[in-house]
Amino acid sequence: MIKKQRVVVVTGGGTGMGKAIAEMFAKNSDQVFIVGRRLEKLKEVAVAYPKNIHPVVGDITDPKSIQDVVKVVRKQYQVVDVLVNCAGGSGYAEEGLLLQDALDAWNKVIATNLSGTFLMIYAFRPYLRRPGGRIINITSLAAFAGSSRSGGEVYAAAKSGVHGLTRTLVRQLGPEGITVNCVAPGFIEQTEFFGPTIPEERIKGVIANTPLRRTGTPMDVAPAVFYLASDDASFVTGEILNVNGGQQFSR
Numbered sequence: 001m002i003k004k005q006r007v008v009v010v011t012g013g014g015t016g017m018g019k020a021i022a023e024m025f026a027k028n029s030d031q032v033f034i035v036g037r038r039l040e041k042l043k044e045v046a047v048a049y050p051k052n053i054h055p056v057v058g059d060i061t062d063p064k065s066i067q068d069v070v071k072v073v074r075k076q077y078q079v080v081d082v083l084v085n086c087a088g089g090s091g092y093a094e095e096g097l098l099l100q101d102a103l104d105a106w107n108k109v110i111a112t113n114l115s116g117t118f119l120m121i122y123a124f125r126p127y128l129r130r131p132g133g134r135i136i137n138i139t140s141l142a143a144f145a146g147s148s149r150s151g152g153e154v155y156a157a158a159k160s161g162v163h164g165l166t167r168t169l170v171r172q173l174g175p176e177g178i179t180v181n182c183v184a185p186g187f188i189e190q191t192e193f194f195g196p197t198i199p200e201e202r203i204k205g206v207i208a209n210t211p212l213r214r215t216g217t218p219m220d221v222a223p224a225v226f227y228l229a230s231d232d233a234s235f236v237t238g239e240i241l242n243v244n245g246g247q248q249f250s251r
Contacts, residue, residue: 006229007030008022008032008081009073010022010034011087011116012086012138013035013053014038014042016188016218017185017221020218020221020222021221021222023049024225025052028226033069034053035060036057036058042055056072056073060085061115063119066119070124070127081133082134082229083128083133083135084138085121085136087112089109090155092154106154109155110157113155113158114158130176132177133178133179134228134229134233137165137181138183139162139184140185142155142156143156143159144242163240166180174237179234179237180237180238181233181237181240183221186244187203187216188215188216189217210247212246213245215245228241
């Protein structure tokens with residue numbers, strides 16, 4: 001574990017991967033601000049770490065809401081060490097939709113998975129530690145392999161966009177001593193993204209298509225994020241770290 005206490009902001013910190021990431025930083029005695037739209041979920045995470053996890057209600061698709069999140073964090077700390085953009089969500093533009101409905105589906109998914117990441121980085125960029133700041137974006141296997149579901153090209157495009165955003169920021173922020181990396185999970189159970197009622201046949205299909213022959217869990221993702229936020233990764237930037245059991249080689 002890392003000894004020095006850091007200030008960490010995690011979006012989507014109320015459930016799934018975001019929750020596991022926040023808890024790992026809190027166990028290291030870091031000060032962690034978890035951002036989400038549902039206060040009750042955030043409080044459930046914070047109750048086990050009342051001195052280290054701080055719930056902040058915020059919507060990453062709303063610039064005004066993000067500004068309010070920044071104010072909450074900076075009221076206590078002037079500098080942020082780590083920004084983890086974990087908030088996201090699925091969405092599909094199924095074939096046969098009216099064109100306006102397809103556009104609405106596209107805009108919603110892009111806003112949640114790409115624009116929200118951009119806005120959080122844009123808002124917190126002036127307050128990241130220099131040198132030593134860390135930005136870690138959670139993307140997806142879909143950014144490499146595409147979505148296996150009809151209409152999922154919207155989600156795949158959004159996550160691919162995060163890869164392009166990350167690589168561009170590497171050049172911009174590197175001279176300031178800030179690293180920017182991604183973690184790209186595959187099929188991760190125990191998350192709201194995949195839901196509690198995944199058909200058993202689908203899970204069996206994923207396992208059969210994964211070299212390590214199992215699905216992932218949020219605790220497979222959290223250590224990868226923690227590593228990229230550490231001093232051990234101070235010379236790692238622009239990396240897209242796959243956490244999918246080798247599934248990227250099976251598609």
